[in-house]
Amino acid sequence: MTISSPQPTVVHLFTVFRQINGGELRIPAFQREFVWKNNQITDLLKSVRDQFPIGSVLLWHVNTKFLELARSDLTAFPDVSETLPTNYILDGMQRLSTLYGVFHHTEGKDARFDVYYDLRNKRFVHAKDLGDEPDEACIQLAALLSPRKLLDNQARIVRLSDGDALIQELLDVQAAFQEYMIPVVTIRSTDVARIVEIFERTNSTGTRLDTVDFMRAITWDRSFDLNRYLDEVRTTLTSQGYGLDDETVIKCVGLLLNVEPTAKGLLSLRGHSPDDLKLAFHRFNECFNRITYFLYENFRIENLSYVPYEGQFLVLFKAVGMKQVRTQEEFDLLASWFWAVGFNESLRGKPDHYVVRALDNWRALVRGQIRGLEPRLRLTANDFMERRMIKGRALSSAFSAMFALNDARDLTTTEVIDSTTFMSNSDPIFFHPIFDTAELRDAGFDVGSSSRLFSNLALSTVSHSIESRNIKREIVDLLERDGHDTLISQFIDLDAAEDVARGNAADFLLRRSLRMRAIAEKLVNPHRLVPETLI
Numbered sequence: 001m002t003i004s005s006p007q008p009t010v011v012h013l014f015t016v017f018r019q020i021n022g023g024e025l026r027i028p029a030f031q032r033e034f035v036w037k038n039n040q041i042t043d044l045l046k047s048v049r050d051q052f053p054i055g056s057v058l059l060w061h062v063n064t065k066f067l068e069l070a071r072s073d074l075t076a077f078p079d080v081s082e083t084l085p086t087n088y089i090l091d092g093m094q095r096l097s098t099l100y101g102v103f104h105h106t107e108g109k110d111a112r113f114d115v116y117y118d119l120r121n122k123r124f125v126h127a128k129d130l131g132d133e134p135d136e137a138c139i140q141l142a143a144l145l146s147p148r149k150l151l152d153n154q155a156r157i158v159r160l161s162d163g164d165a166l167i168q169e170l171l172d173v174q175a176a177f178q179e180y181m182i183p184v185v186t187i188r189s190t191d192v193a194r195i196v197e198i199f200e201r202t203n204s205t206g207t208r209l210d211t212v213d214f215m216r217a218i219t220w221d222r223s224f225d226l227n228r229y230l231d232e233v234r235t236t237l238t239s240q241g242y243g244l245d246d247e248t249v250i251k252c253v254g255l256l257l258n259v260e261p262t263a264k265g266l267l268s269l270r271g272h273s274p275d276d277l278k279l280a281f282h283r284f285n286e287c288f289n290r291i292t293y294f295l296y297e298n299f300r301i302e303n304l305s306y307v308p309y310e311g312q313f314l315v316l317f318k319a320v321g322m323k324q325v326r327t328q329e330e331f332d333l334l335a336s337w338f339w340a341v342g343f344n345e346s347l348r349g350k351p352d353h354y355v356v357r358a359l360d361n362w363r364a365l366v367r368g369q370i371r372g373l374e375p376r377l378r379l380t381a382n383d384f385m386e387r388r389m390i391k392g393r394a395l396s397s398a399f400s401a402m403f404a405l406n407d408a409r410d411l412t413t414t415e416v417i418d419s420t421t422f423m424s425n426s427d428p429i430f431f432h433p434i435f436d437t438a439e440l441r442d443a444g445f446d447v448g449s450s451s452r453l454f455s456n457l458a459l460s461t462v463s464h465s466i467e468s469r470n471i472k473r474e475i476v477d478l479l480e481r482d483g484h485d486t487l488i489s490q491f492i493d494l495d496a497a498e499d500v501a502r503g504n505a506a507d508f509l510l511r512r513s514l515r516m517r518a519i520a521e522k523l524v525n526p527h528r529l530v531p532e533t534l535i
Contacts, residue, residue, distance in 0.1 A: 007187070008056075013048070013099060013180045016057075017145075019087075020100050023080035024060070027097070028067040028088045034076060034097045038112060041098050042124040045115065045141075048099070049124075049176045056183035057092030060195055061085060076101030076113060087186065090195070103177075105142045115141050117173055119157070119166040137166055144174050185238060192267055224274035229281045236285060241424060242292065242304050244313075249284065251310075252317050256280040256287070260356050261314060287321030294320045298335045300404035300419040305426035306397040309347040311355035312338060319362050332526065333366040333375070339523040340375040342398030347373075377517075377524040384454045384513035386445075389428055396428060399454055402491075408459045409486040411474040416489075421461055431457040434471050435505040443505035455512040458490055458503075475500045491515045 011019075019025045029247035060066075063085045073081035076097040089096060101113035114127040120137040130138060136156065143149035148364055157166050189195060212411055230246050237244055250269070257280050259265045269277065294316065295301040307313050319325050319334055321496050341347055347354070358365045358373060368374040379395070389396045404419035422430040433451040440447045440456065447453065457470050479497040480486050491512055499508035 008183060008185050010181045011184050012178070013182055014145075014178055016096065016182060017100055017103065020077055020096070021080070023083055023453060024087060025077075025096070026082075026086050026088055027070040027075050027093055028090075029070045033130070034074070034094065034101075034110070034112075036094050036098060036112070037310070038126050040094075041102070041112060041115065042126070044095060044098050045102065045124045048180050049173060051176065051180065052297060054095055054182070055092070057096065058085040058090040058186050059184060059186045060090050060191075061087050061186050061188045066192065076104070076110065090377055102141045103145050104251075105140070115139060117170075119169045119173075120162070122169065136160060139170060144177065150174075160164065212258075224277050228516075229278070230326070232283065233284060237288070240292070241302065242288075244288075244304060245310075248310050248313060251314060252284055252321070253280045255314065255318050255322065255359070256283055259391060261359065262352055262356060287317055290323070291316050291321045298405075299338070299401040301397075301421050302420060302424040303426050305392060306400065306423065308392060308394045308397055309341065311347045311350065311358060312341055314355060315358055315362050315365065318359055319366075324362070330363065334362075334525050337366040337375040339398060339520070340377060342401070343377055343379045343393045343520050343524065344484065345394040346378075348394065375524060377521050379520060381510075381517040383511040384516045385509045387454060388450055389431060389452045389454060391426065395454075398520075399457075400431075400520075402516070402523070403459050405523075406489055406491070406519070409489040410461055411458060411471065411478065411486065411490070412460070412462065414478075414483060414486045417461055419461060422459065430459055430461060432460050432471055434458050434460075434475070434500065435508070439503070439505050443509075445505070445509075453509065455509045455516060456526065458492075472500050476492055491519065 016025070046052075065082075065084065067088055069082065078101060098113075098200060101110065102115045105113040105115070111128060112126070116125050116127060116130060116134060116138040117123075118125055118135065118138050120135070124141075125138065127134070127140075137151045137160065139157070140149075143153050154167060154170065157170065160166060162452055187195070230249060233244075234246075235248050247266075250266055254261055254265055254269060257269065257276060259268055289315070292302075297305070299306070301307065307316075316334070316338070319330075325331055325334065328415075354373065357370060361370070364370055365373055366375060370377065372428070383395075387395065389399060400423065403417075404423050407416045409415060410417050422428070431452070433453075434456050435443070435451065437447050437449065437451045440451055440453070445453070458475075460471065462470075475487065475492065475497050477483070477492065479501060484494060487493070492500075493511065493515060496508050496511040498514075499505075499511065
């Protein structure tokens with residue numbers, strides 16, 4: 001079914017309340033719970049009182065059940081029997097929850113919706129901020145919808161010295177809410193993928209909800225709770241020191257069920273039986289364990305922040321996790337490809353179809369047969385000398401793994417640094433500048449405020465506040481006492497160490513960049529001949 005043209009209408013606020021009470025407007029489960037803070041609630045109320053626009057509400061009208069509904073204890077909406085047709089709220093849930101919640105608040109309910117209007121000071125105040133005895137000029141907003149409570153409040157207020165003015169303010173506020181109209185846009189379609197796309201583009205809650213969030217609400221079978229299985233996976237990964245986005249987990253489950261990792265593919269999972277989905281989730285853990293072993297053995301990676309691209313992980317999941325790798329040569333090619341992706345940052349900004357193409361034939365990918373994703377090193381020595389280490393970037397991840405795989409030694413103790421020290425933490429705090437910014441500027445480098453150029457960093461387990469002069473002194477000490485092995489473990493040859501002793505930053509960075517580039521070439525292409533003097 002093609003999607004209908006949006007049908008805009010303008011509806012009085014209190015009419016919206018009646019629709020909510022009648023079950024005509026529903027909050028789907030993927031919208032999660034109400035998250036607004038108190039100041040956001042009062043700001044919205046001020047906007048309505050002052051007749052400012054608060055944005056439109058987007059509804060999806062359905063005649064058939066598509067989505068699970070949010071539990072009433074997680075929303076401000078009433079617990080009303082589910083009927084069809086109905087309208088799912090795709091955008092506007094926080095605003096409608098606020099407005100409905102404050103005007104229908106009852107004792108013992110969510111305190112965030114217990115809001116009063118101070119008639120004398122013309123401001124909205126939460127009950128908790130009024131003290132034990134609220135000012136007599138304050139009226140609870142929920143009273144405006146209760147004739148008896150409204151009359152009681154009016155009788156009380158009119159007896160005050162400025163009662164006439166306060167009553168007029170009360171009538172003005174009540175009229176402002178009664179007369180307020182909200183733009184409502186309704187769409188009609190049975191094409192779930194198109195609805196997801198519309199939702200993602202228009203959602204304005206401040207928190208982007210993706211395909212997986214939408215999927216949480218899709219009815220598969222009451223014997224399969226997607227949230228429960230995602231929670232179980234998350235708990236298992238956390239206990240192992242790993243984290244992974246829910247969407248990536250779902251994409252892996254899709255791969256196990258031969259579904260491509262796209263929004264359309266993921267939504268097609270609802271056509272699979274609960275038993276198939278449960279089995280795929282159970283298999284996920286086994287596959288994940290194979291990947292973590294591969295990452296540690298080949299790169300010493302113990303934290304998925306060092307796998308910055310989802311596409312990298314998905315390729316490993318399909319090839320290694322799903323045991324499609326058959327030979328040692330394929331393992332080696334896969335490792336070379338992984339290095340190339342990190343050094344080249346070749347998946348940065350790539351659309352989903354690149355990843356889908358890579359997954360369709362990962363063997364062709366690692367053999368360099370997919371144009372644009374060939375596993376060859378495009379990184380230059382100048383890149384090591386000019387670019388900076390930044391947390392979470394692919395090149396920074398590959399750079400860290402170089403040190404781990406090279407068994408880098410501590411410049412002070414000369415002992416091999418346990419890779420877990422810096423590869424199980426996403427923050428590169430153990431990498432310290434050798435020359436400071438002033439020395440680099442004097443050498444002709446445009447470094448701005450950061451001296452964290454790749455070829456200017458040394459690995460040290462000493463506190464991150466270590467000064468560059470201390471690292472230079474350690475390098476010179478090792479040079480003088482023949483600590484060649486320790487220096488080489490950090491890609492510093494004797495000539496480069498002598499450059500440090502002379503304070504020659506330019507030559508040091510150039511020599512070290514050439515060595516790092518040669519090592520990177522060897523990791524990406526183990527069979528390529530590289531001069532022994534550079535490795």
